Amino acid sequence: MMEKDLTDKEIISRILKGDQRVYEVIVTRYQSFVFTIALRYAKNREDAEELAQNTFIKAYRCLNDYRGDAKFSTWLYTIVTSLCLTFLRKKKLEIHSIDQDHVFELANQQDAGMKANTVEEKSKIKMVNDAIALLPPDDAKLLLLFYKGEQSLEEIAVILGIQPNNVKVKLHRARLKLKEKMEQHFSVEVEDYIHS
Amino acid sequence: MQAQQMEEKIWGYIDGTSAKEEVAFVEQMIASDATWRATYSELKELNHLLQANMEVEQPSMRFSMNVMDQLKGLQPAPATKQYVNKTIIRSIAVFFISSIVGFLVYGFTLIDWSASAATDKPYQLPSMSVDYKILLNNTWLNVLVMLNVVMGLLYLDKYLRRNRKVV
Numbered sequence: 001m002m003e004k005d006l007t008d009k010e011i012i013s014r015i016l017k018g019d020q021r022v023y024e025v026i027v028t029r030y031q032s033f034v035f036t037i038a039l040r041y042a043k044n045r046e047d048a049e050e051l052a053q054n055t056f057i058k059a060y061r062c063l064n065d066y067r068g069d070a071k072f073s074t075w076l077y078t079i080v081t082s083l084c085l086t087f088l089r090k091k092k093l094e095i096h097s098i099d100q101d102h103v104f105e106l107a108n109q110q111d112a113g114m115k116a117n118t119v120e121e122k123s124k125i126k127m128v129n130d131a132i133a134l135l136p137p138d139d140a141k142l143l144l145l146f147y148k149g150e151q152s153l154e155e156i157a158v159i160l161g162i163q164p165n166n167v168k169v170k171l172h173r174a175r176l177k178l179k180e181k182m183e184q185h186f187s188v189e190v191e192d193y194i195h196s
Numbered sequence: 197m198q199a200q201q202m203e204e205k206i207w208g209y210i211d212g213t214s215a216k217e218e219v220a221f222v223e224q225m226i227a228s229d230a231t232w233r234a235t236y237s238e239l240k241e242l243n244h245l246l247q248a249n250m251e252v253e254q255p256s257m258r259f260s261m262n263v264m265d266q267l268k269g270l271q272p273a274p275a276t277k278q279y280v281n282k283t284i285i286r287s288i289a290v291f292f293i294s295s296i297v298g299f300l301v302y303g304f305t306l307i308d309w310s311a312s313a314a315t316d317k318p319y320q321l322p323s324m325s326v327d328y329k330i331l332l333n334n335t336w337l338n339v340l341v342m343l344n345v346v347m348g349l350l351y352l353d354k355y356l357r358r359n360r361k362v363v
Contacts, residue, residue: 015272018273020267021264023264023267024263024264025258027259027260027263027264028260031255031259031260032252032253032254032255033252035254035255035326036252036253039253045255047257048253048255049255052255052259053262053263053266055257056263057266057267057270058261060267060270060272061270061272061273062271062272062273062276063272064274064275065275065276083266096256105199124248124249125249125251128246128249128250128251129249129250129251130246132250138290143246143250144250144252147246147247148248148250148252152320153211153213167210168203168213171207171211172203172204172207174202175201175207175239175242175246178242178246179242182242
């Protein structure tokens, strides 16, 4: 069996027996997702990459604490979430203020971009991802975990440390905000998409 | 029903998190009400957009190599639960339980059971006055200090032995 075909638990068992090399499979498997979550909180790619690296290092160091009763990815996303929040605290940036500054800054960029670009260039993918970038980091992360992280509402609740019902409410609000952002900043694309 | 409540119910239906009764209700409303139908169609489109088009960012090409470089020479730390010394917890529990039992036994020995049943006088609580002078004389203090020193040395020895094993 190829190493990349091993399950997370098999890999962890091998690492705990002393085979550090196979940890690279875990890193490769989750690096994009962890990096994307970090990028929602950090202002630039360098900080996000450092946060993502620290997540994998911390996960490796604490591997003995992973009990295996939840998915490894759920446990890993709990670590990245905690590190991101610590990062924000260290930078003395409150999430609320980031939301507003970041959103207005990005909104201006999007508007400028919209004027310059032709309709063909503005793909659906770009529209969705640009709209997500306009959301507060917590909402963007929630959507990412739900749609791309293969995490159930219960698992997201574990990651965020809240009740599953609250996750449901937050998810609803995040999608509502996304819809508003799309209508506000990408009305032309939304129209194109509906009529296509 | 408010638009927000309607959307919440429809999202629950789309996500598959609604209860059976709720599913039946939403299906009925979508079939019979034009507003519900239009909202359902809109939210379904948004859900599809998110499922199909949400992108995951890629870190630099050297990302995994950088992580592995930083891990060189590092080992997973022992599990946190191993840090908690069960002997200490048990010793504390034994101390408190024996204190409580001791006080109870001492209290019960002071009660005059026959006297309380024979008289019509209201019950008098036994006097719990303890002669602390007996406990706080030099001999007792010396014994306690010595006991603490011996326990301290034992724990220091255990701590140093554990550190030597890790190295």
